[in-house]
Amino acid sequence: MTRSSLRVRAVSAALLALAIAGTASACSSKETTTEGGGTYTIWDPYPQFTDDSDWVRLLKECGTSAGVSVERTGYDTTDLTNKALLAAQQGNSPDVLVIDNPVISTLAEAGALTTTDETDLDVSAMEPHLLGAGQRDGRTYGVPIGANTLALYYNKDLLAEAGVDISTVTDWSSLTAALVKVKAAGKKGITFSAIGTEEGSFQFLPWFWGAGAQLTALDSPQAVSALTLWTDWLTAGHAPNSVINNTQTTSWQEFASGDYAFGENGTWQLANAAKLSFEYGIIPIPARAGGTAPAPTGGEFISIPVQGDTGRYAASRQLVACLTSGDNLLTTDTTLSYIAPVAAVQEQQVAANAELGVWVDAVKAAKGRTGDDLGTRYPRISEPLWTAVQSALSGARTPPEALSAAQRAADSATN
Template sequence: MNRAAQRRLIAAATTLVAVATGVTACSSSGSSTTAGSDGSKSTYTVWDPYPQFDKTSNWAKLLDRCGSKAGVTIKRTAFDTTDLTNKTLLAAQQGNAPDVLIVDNPVVSTLAEAGVLTTTDENGIDTSKVQSNLLGPGRSGDKTYGIPVGANTLALYYNKRVLKDAGVDISTIQGWKSLTAALAKVKAAGKKGITFSAVGTEEGSFQFLPWYWGSGAQLTKLNSADAVSALGLWTDWLKKGYAPNSVINNTQTTSWQEFASGDYAFAENGTWQLANAKKAGFDYGVIPVPGRWGGSAPVPTGGEFVTVPVQKRTDRYGPSDKIVTCLTSAENSYDTDTTLSYVAPTDAVQAKQVAADPDLKVWVAAVKAGKGRTSDNLGTKYPKISQQLWTAVQASLSGSRSPQAALAAAQSAAK
């Protein structure tokens, strides 16, 4: 590896610290295995961020089937998201990257810029049926560096009983003004308004982005009037008691636990809470996060990409490509995305998901309107912008700075 490539990898490692501390928090470890000399009927390494699935899981069995279909044996290693990105960079420096890498979507552009990943054109991986907004995080420049497994995103869960007791008709919530009016009624009725995560990590930025984008703000100008209106909305909710002060430290998990108590009217959370919602013990519904003036706000998409890292031996790419194609095929996508609580990345499989579970209809609509955090040509700039964004949110909600001052500081630092 030449010095320029090494410098890119070192820079990438620094950049990934901010973005790799997102939604998952499990751990596992393993090692790669040397392949046979003919590049086939040998052991191929697959690294993924799903340590919650052991070797008996449907996910692990699918990997084995895809390996068999490609004529190879799969050695799978599951890592915590942070460990995965760091170990990938180290392996790339050592020339020992996995054959197939499944990685959180905001990380793709950083790995691509560091020279770690091959393109889908180089490997003949068909992305034509993937929705363009979901493919966006995998693009850097005019090239695509992987294919999404699926996507998750955010919406508003609501407690039907709490709203009914407060005299709130959910159909009247069409924008921020009507939502805030509903929260006022809920508080007057003796219940709690809305809970979310504003923690000082990528989770906090992830949860703030629907409101930020829903105001019309762009991540290239953190101190715009639209951006100030979004942070002002959250800050006013805390001041008026419509949202609890605990949101400053809430993760998406602890925020959900507050909503599951049955006292809150609303919770901003994701598709991954659907199973828990069905076990909550009260009637619930889901609506899109409203935009400032109505309609649905753009929401950030979560989820992973299946990628093929650069290898010293080009004869290894053939089986890797077959593994990727198998994992993301329409035949397997439905089962995979059901297991991961993801919305599929293609129209055909999304339709199949909704037919099987009508509750997914609002989530499919949200994903269709979503956007990647590294989209808008942000790429490797996103992690620094995100860090300044969550810092501004923390400063404003804690009362240490006004929304205007907090975002002005964020914009200055992000430059």
């Protein structure tokens, strides 16, 4: 069987698994070109950026440097995944695809993406643990454009009133002790998102991993300790019942009200943090026994989809190399509130804004959700995990019961 027929079958399976309903109109046409010019299509998950934005200007500039014209379309993240799979099935993929890092495994398994070896993309400067989110079976399927992750924002004024020295908050025990003081002072403790979606898993993972748990053993004692921490906080009134339905946005709104001492959220809230009516600070999420807990990485990869005309890869490679060069990464990651995937650029970011230091540390400790060779198994593990969190926080099951059920569901879904 040829690679082309294998790819079509794999993409069809991925489309079926995602229950995609699409039409040919989802794909844009493009000119047949060689390296010496023509129009190259780029799809990204940033529909908020208009044609006069810094991001789109950079795309156009990189096109000019590569000697081609760039036709860019921005999609919602979920919509982009579906359209990318459909385009691969129809043999009409964009030349360059900017895609959320957990989706790389799905597209790679479907045969929709080239490897960096095939297109001769240089990824040697990238942080290995960030690059890992775009790797599968020893192959790399793109270049990270930047990363974001989670940390704890805190209300300086509220903690001062409660007599909490933030420098003493270094592990779960000291964090809980701080919440006890906050409650005793008549204030509210901590807010986060535990909604029954990927956002809920994303926010729980720092505590899960920070306890030493692994996604292949959802019912381990370490995992139980993490879920027990959250349920104990709700029981004691340190966290509100609203976390069960909170998205990361509504959780931020609770923190921004000034009523909470801590809020778990990400780099993407920095612009909103600058508008807060109170002084705030940021600390890494502590691991159970101290140190920085591994938080999941967010952010996108720039990949080159498989093309029938392999002569297009040379210009596509130039576009990707331009977009991920040091100077352009600095500009782009500032625009996207990302931490750069290259150590030298991270240093430039911190030099320009010392507040980013804590985020660089958090990203250095972060993990890819599809890492540990989970690949496309991750979504089938994540759903039972967020279901367990919901079940325990609502009181429907104890943490051990909820996580035992989650492990059984994960086993059934992945075997």
